[in-house]
Amino acid sequence: MLKWLFRKQISQITEYYDSKIEKANLELATERDKAQRYSDLIGIAYRVFMLHSKGAEIVGIEKNKREDLFVVRIVRESMIEFFLTGNSYPGITNRPRIYGMIYKDLMSSVRQTYIKIEDIQNEDNDIGNGSILLKYLIREAQLRDAHSIIGKLSPVDAEHFDRSEHFYKKHEFEVVFDEKRTSGSIERILKKENEGEG
Numbered sequence: 001m002l003k004w005l006f007r008k009q010i011s012q013i014t015e016y017y018d019s020k021i022e023k024a025n026l027e028l029a030t031e032r033d034k035a036q037r038y039s040d041l042i043g044i045a046y047r048v049f050m051l052h053s054k055g056a057e058i059v060g061i062e063k064n065k066r067e068d069l070f071v072v073r074i075v076r077e078s079m080i081e082f083f084l085t086g087n088s089y090p091g092i093t094n095r096p097r098i099y100g101m102i103y104k105d106l107m108s109s110v111r112q113t114y115i116k117i118e119d120i121q122n123e124d125n126d127i128g129n130g131s132i133l134l135k136y137l138i139r140e141a142q143l144r145d146a147h148s149i150i151g152k153l154s155p156v157d158a159e160h161f162d163r164s165e166h167f168y169k170k171h172e173f174e175v176v177f178d179e180k181r182t183s184g185s186i187e188r189i190l191k192k193e194n195e196g197e198g
Contacts, residue, residue, distance in 0.1 A: 037068070040087060045070060059136065064128035071136055078102045080115070082136045084129055096122045096129035098137050102144065115141045117151035117186070125163070134171050138188070147191050153177070153184035 045058060060071040062084075069086040083089075083097035099119045105112045115137065122130050141149050153164055153175070161184070165175045168186045177184035 041068065041070070062128075062132045064124075064132065066127055069129075069132070071132065073136070073140070080137075080140060082133050082140075084132060088124075094121075094123060096124070096133060098133040100137060100149075102146075105147070112147035112191075113144055114146050114148045114150060115144075117149065130167060131171070138171070138190075141190055145191075147189070149173075149186075149188045149190065151186045153186065155182045158182055 041061070055074045055076055057073050058070050059073045059082075062069055062071055064084075067086050067088060069084040069089070072083050072085060074081045074083075078101055079099070080102060081097060081099045083095050085095055089095035097120070098117065100115045100117045102113060102115055105114060117137070120130065120133070122133070138149065153161060157164065158181070161177070161181060165177075168175050168188075171188070173186045173188040175184060175186050
């Protein structure tokens with residue numbers, strides 16, 4: 001009899017608690033997904049240090065269009081390398097990376113430092129890996145008070161020159177090709193000639 005008399009109130013209470021339970025289940029699933037993501041990242045970090053026990057340093061976590069990635073830096077004498085590692089790039093091969101050398105211009109009276117990009121490897125285009133890597137190389141050059149970042153565009157990559165030109169110009173590099181557009185050079189000036197002189 002009481003159920004019949006208070007059926008509207010019982011129904012409202014049941015709906016209220018059902019919605020609370022549904023919300024709690026969604027929050028729990030979200031937290032479970034976050035925990036799995038963090039667990040994956042910890043596993044990736046562990047692999048970084050197992051594969052590169054000397055000199056590897058995680059300097060950032062970035063997101064390309066697909067996933068979260070660790071940005072790892074390795075510096076050995078005048079060599080600097082940044083690479084990305086994540087679920088798509090778990091090993092030491094086929095991972096996006098940028099490799100450069102740090103030079104001092106001994107011909108200049110100011111003895112300026114510059115970084116020469118020796119190689120960029122990136123098999124997955126248009127998902128943001130190259131921009132992430134270049135951002136970290138530019139930041140490194142600025143921290144080292146470098147005058148510029150330079151590089152060559154190899155004839156081997158001539159069929160991709162349009163894409164390369166767009167990419168470097170997007171990151172404020174000057175791109176110059178030879179007359180036949182079979183090779184070229186890139187340069188981004190970070191400091192004006194009179195900057196830093198006291």
